[in-house]
Amino acid sequence: MTGAPHSGSPSVSHSAVIEVVDLTKVYRGRTQPANDHISLSVERGQFLGVFGPNGAGKTTLVKQLVGLLRPTSGAIFLDGRDVVADPGSIPLKVGYYGQKVAALRHHTAREVLVFTGCLRGLSVAEARSQAGQVMDRFGVGSHADRRLSRQSGGEQRLAVLLSTFIGMPEILVLDEPTNELDPARRREFWDFLREYVRARGATVVLTTHNLTEAEDVIDTVALIDQGRLVANDTLGALKRLADDRIRLELRLRPGIDQGIEQALQTMEGSVHVQRGRWTILAPRERVDQLMRFLIESIGGEGIDDFRLVTPSLEDLYLQLTANTLPQQAELRIDRVDHAQADH
Ligand SMILES: Nc1ncnc2c1ncn2[C@@H]1O[C@H](COP(=O)(O)OP(=O)(O)OP(=O)(O)O)[C@@H](O)[C@H]1O
Known part of the structure; x- marks a missing residue:
């Protein structure tokens, strides 16, 4: 840094x-x-x-x-x-x-x-x-x-x-x-x-x-x-200073991921996938639209767990130490699949 x-x-x-x-x-x-x-x-x-x-x-x-x-x-x-x-x-x-x-x-x-x-x-x-x-x-x-x-x-x-x-x-x-x-x-x-x-x-x-x-x-x-x-x-x-986007964390039922992956690519915002867990970073004004899109395309029964969070101290830390910890610097990257990157 x-x-x-x-x-x-x-x-x-x-x-x-x-x-x-x-x-x-x-x-x-x-x-x-x-x-x-x-x-x-x-x-x-x-x-x-x-x-x-x-x-x-x-x-x-x-x-x-x-x-x-x-x-x-x-x-x-x-x-x-x-x-x-x-x-x-x-x-x-x-x-x-x-x-x-x-x-x-x-x-x-x-x-x-x-x-x-x-x-x-x-x-x-x-x-x-x-x-x-x-x-x-x-x-x-x-x-x-x-x-x-x-x-x-x-x-x-x-x-x-x-x-x-x-x-x-x-x-x-x-x-x-x-x-x-x-x-x-x-x-x-x-x-x-x-x-x-x-x-x-x-x-x-x-x-x-x-x-x-x-x-x-x-x-x-x-x-x-x-x-x-x-x-x-x-x-x-x-x-x-770090980020004022909203983070949607999502765990989908098995088999659902493939279907929505392509559709999510069309959304504005960062998408990060880590072993079946999705993290979507979206501007605050797009959160409504994102939620509607997910419910319509997946349906409530396809979602195992979800939470909406503002950036945490941990996000801030990872961003500010990104030069020291390159593998964790996902916040500004548009799409990173850690499940693949890890191997
Ligand atoms: N007694 C010592 N002699 C030589 N180098 C030391 C000594 N104590 C710490 N260091 C070195 O000084 C640097 C800072 O160490 P320090 O213990 O302050 O880090 P830290 O941020 O508390 O780390 P951690 O989170 O792992 O506890 C490190 O490179 C460490 O190897």
Whole structure:
């Protein structure tokens, strides 16, 4: 991806809780920067989603935000304080969840939560009370007093993830928080996070590959590709920039596809077929006509399943990272049959 990032606001703001200024990180022994001149800001109460392909530089960025990695050049300010020169206040202000839990394996879930609370200035009684509440909510109760090393991967991560919230820090930096959580706990986590942010007025920076779930909570997007910030704006602004066509997803009963394929070619808009699933992108004003056409030519009984959706964060992501992920860049192509292209 080339060119300046799309941004609707100045990249650095003086009212920001987090300011990243021209940040570059080159790991020892590497020539390619993992973060390449990144500047962005996060306002108080804002929820920033940081996205990008594997190896794009997301973890490198968030580790520098919380003082765990030293920038090669550039600066980071938390509430106006230079993170590199003055790292002392970070643990009090920031709840950080990283991807590794190894160091805590010999402690129980409850200990991890209570220790964290005490480090953030709570009394033992208050830390115990907050730990009990959050563990009850996530059903940790039965294994709260077992060492993490004797718990499953998901249970270990959940305990460490929940410790992020103890002491109610005003800034959260969460690196892939829902990895390894089962679907019910993932849903519970997003609900909990939304409530926390509302109640605390918290500022959040979150990385995830789960764009569909993140879309419901984020305000702004930072898209990183090969170390560079390629897009930074509100979710709405970026989606409008990407595509404002409506997407019709359709699954037809076997044998129907052949009959309508030719007819669909005559329609305006993009058609994408993936192993029996049709995706049709149409301008908003043509959706009525498209639906009528499908019902008339196929009949309701020929349609197994369908949904009409506006472009998602995932569509936006695939479009903006199209240069890195060429096989997924179907949005602007008029007709691609992935079932054939895959072979
Ligand atoms: N300790 C390290 N030493 C050298 N290179 C590293 C180190 N950690 C990460 N890298 C490299 O820096 C780049 C960015 O890595 P980073 O972990 O920040 O990516 P990411 O966007 O978080 O990826 P993922 O989505 O896979 O977690 C990658 O090329 C990675 O191989």
